[in-house]
Amino acid sequence: MQLIIISRAIACPTRLYLLGVLGPEGRSVSEAAASADVSISTASYHLHVLERAGLARMRRRGRSNIFRWGKDRWFLTCRPVTEGIEGAPVTRVARASR
Secondary structure, three states: OHHHHHHHHHOOHHHHHHHHHHOOOOEEHHHHHHHHOOOHHHHHHHHHHHHHOOOEEEEEEOOEEEEEEOOOOOHHHHOOOOOOOOOOOOOOOOOOOO
């Protein structure tokens, strides 16, 4: 069942990208949102989905929520975010037109 939960969590390109940019030290929601070129509320939603799947962990730092890799993170996140599955560069997530 855990494999299904993880698979569903990383099926979204935005979540997979956000997972890749978190790293072991973590990023705030606003930093992650800026990196993925999405709104803060969108990034927050996706980061909480990753947290529920065990791929990310959240901790409070002052008034900010800092997300970092969870102990169950997917092995591809160990590679730099500039590498894709086949070693190709990862592009920024395209914003949906409004």
